[in-house]
Amino acid sequence: METLHSPKNHYVGVDVGGTKIQASLITGLGSVIANYRCDTPRDSSISNGSDNRDSNSSSSIRHRSVEMTLNAIEESIRILLREQNQPLNEIAGVGVAVPGVVQQETGLVVITPNMNLSGVELGQRMKDRLGVPVAIGNDCNLGTLGECWLGSGRNTSSCVGIFVGTGIGAGIVVENRILNGAGQAAGEIGHIISQIPCEHWRNNINAAKYKQNTKSAKNGLSELPRCGCGNYGCFETFASRTAIERFIREAVARGAKSVITDLNGGTLDIIKSGAIAKAIKANDKVVVPIVRYAAQVIGYACLTVRHLLDPEVIVLGGGVIEACQKFMMPIIDAVVANDQLPSAPGKRRILVSSLGDNAVVLGAVALVRSANGFNPLRKTHQIIPKYPQLHFMAEHVIHIADEPYSKDFFILSDGTIQPRLKLPKKNVHGFRLKDIRTVLSGGVDLIIFGSPHAGEITLSPKCHDYLLRRGIDYRILPLDKAVHLYNTVTVRRAAVWHFS
Numbered sequence: 001m002e003t004l005h006s007p008k009n010h011y012v013g014v015d016v017g018g019t020k021i022q023a024s025l026i027t028g029l030g031s032v033i034a035n036y037r038c039d040t041p042r043d044s045s046i047s048n049g050s051d052n053r054d055s056n057s058s059s060s061i062r063h064r065s066v067e068m069t070l071n072a073i074e075e076s077i078r079i080l081l082r083e084q085n086q087p088l089n090e091i092a093g094v095g096v097a098v099p100g101v102v103q104q105e106t107g108l109v110v111i112t113p114n115m116n117l118s119g120v121e122l123g124q125r126m127k128d129r130l131g132v133p134v135a136i137g138n139d140c141n142l143g144t145l146g147e148c149w150l151g152s153g154r155n156t157s158s159c160v161g162i163f164v165g166t167g168i169g170a171g172i173v174v175e176n177r178i179l180n181g182a183g184q185a186a187g188e189i190g191h192i193i194s195q196i197p198c199e200h201w202r203n204n205i206n207a208a209k210y211k212q213n214t215k216s217a218k219n220g221l222s223e224l225p226r227c228g229c230g231n232y233g234c235f236e237t238f239a240s241r242t243a244i245e246r247f248i249r250e251a252v253a254r255g256a257k258s259v260i261t262d263l264n265g266g267t268l269d270i271i272k273s274g275a276i277a278k279a280i281k282a283n284d285k286v287v288v289p290i291v292r293y294a295a296q297v298i299g300y301a302c303l304t305v306r307h308l309l310d311p312e313v314i315v316l317g318g319g320v321i322e323a324c325q326k327f328m329m330p331i332i333d334a335v336v337a338n339d340q341l342p343s344a345p346g347k348r349r350i351l352v353s354s355l356g357d358n359a360v361v362l363g364a365v366a367l368v369r370s371a372n373g374f375n376p377l378r379k380t381h382q383i384i385p386k387y388p389q390l391h392f393m394a395e396h397v398i399h400i401a402d403e404p405y406s407k408d409f410f411i412l413s414d415g416t417i418q419p420r421l422k423l424p425k426k427n428v429h430g431f432r433l434k435d436i437r438t439v440l441s442g443g444v445d446l447i448i449f450g451s452p453h454a455g456e457i458t459l460s461p462k463c464h465d466y467l468l469r470r471g472i473d474y475r476i477l478p479l480d481k482a483v484h485l486y487n488t489v490t491v492r493r494a495a496v497w498h499f500s
């Protein structure tokens with residue numbers, strides 16, 4: 001049995017996606033030690049008996065393809081651990097995230113629309129293969145759980161994560177636990193109907209805008225795009241990357257001039273979030289209004305979430321937000337700020353994901369730790385990192401365990417010390433986003449910048465905005481004051497020490 005100070009304090013988090021599998025070795029503190037990525041087996045797309053041959057052969061094909069996926073998951077874990085010289089029997093647990101409806105308690109995958117794991121007892125099957133505790137959950141739920149443990153949702157009692165990518169996924173965490181719902185389908189915010197698909201809308205409000213399609217005109221739905229889920233008018237049909245791509249393609253097909261095709265490598269088959277961000281930077285006349293609209297829709301999705309659950313924090317993440325946050329967040333803020341529905345004063349914030357690609361694997365680890373009886377979101381089960389005690393010696397020297405430090409270095413959130421090797425050449429007292437990202441990994445409430453040049457240190461507006469958007473506090477202080485603060489605060493902290 002794991003204890004808080006158990007030697008078995010390493011976990012594996014696995015994010016099983018439709019195209020990639022990521023396995024990560026993670027400490028009980030939440031430090032990601034190593035990642036291993038591989039492709040999800042191609043055969044995964046053969047699914048759910050859709051094969052039209054006789055049922056025996058189709059079920060054997062399905063069996064084979066499920067085994068291939070299970071093998072790939074197991075193999076990714078074994079390779080990761082081998083590369084890190086970490087024996088599997090010293091792992092305290094494995095958390096697995098899958099894109100679909102999952103019964104967390106039993107480990108059954110109810111349905112995975114874009115994969116072949118529907119109906120598979122994934123939890124038990126992986127436990128049999130690995131011989132360690134295994135917990136499984138939905139990827140967006142676990143992404144939110146990860147953000148609540150160590151990201152932008154930390155120290156909150158309620159948090160909703162909304163992840164904007166190919167679709168819009170989401171998760172709800174209340175009182176340190178995922179809200180699964182009676183049918184394990186809570187938190188499908190992307191599928192909240194935002195345009196009511198009724199005839200009145202078609203006939204009176206927006207009839208001119210969309211071409212009538214006689215086939216579905218009968219049910220009054222033709223003017224709304226159909227969502228991947230089968231319904232009409234879902235939030236994700238207006239604001240996901242897929243929706244943004246559709247709007248761009250339609251505009252370009254109508255003959256609108258745009259730089260997006262060139263930025264996206266000469267094709268509009270799949271439009272990457274990075275290309276969309278570049279087009280915004282170039283002030284593209286097609287892309288800018290489309291992404292502005294998508295941001296407004298996401299703003300209204302946040303409002304809807306607030307009116308339903310009123311969470312302390314809504315964390316926005318996913319490829320579209322990561323790439324376009326500078327443009328989108330002020331628009332989202334404006335929609336939310338314009339809410340006319342009164343409420344009691346309280347801490348309610350809309351933040352951006354701090355953990356990026358690691359949110360899901362960290363959430364998977366939080367889940368298996370909870371299943372082991374140690375929910376890392378609960379204050380009593382949190383492991384406090386061992387922070388070094390610093391001693392201010394002189395204006396340009398700090399001692400840590402009698403060791404003098406007089407060159408730039410970081411202290412990460414888990415207390416480890418790392419030299420800051422690459423110093424900026426031009427703005428010598430400036431810090432780059434890369435420096436900030438280095439100290440942020442692993443969950444931080446406060447960053448302390450200590451330096452004899454405290455008065456000259458500048459944090460670029462980009463870095464300041466980055467921290468503000470993630471709810472992270474920072475202080476720039478002279479060395480002696482910074483050392484004192486570092487030694488005495490009780491929150492999760494990181495520090496940047498700047499001498500040169």
Ligand SMILES: [Zn+2]
Nearest residue numbers: 191227229234
């Ligand atoms: Zn939908």
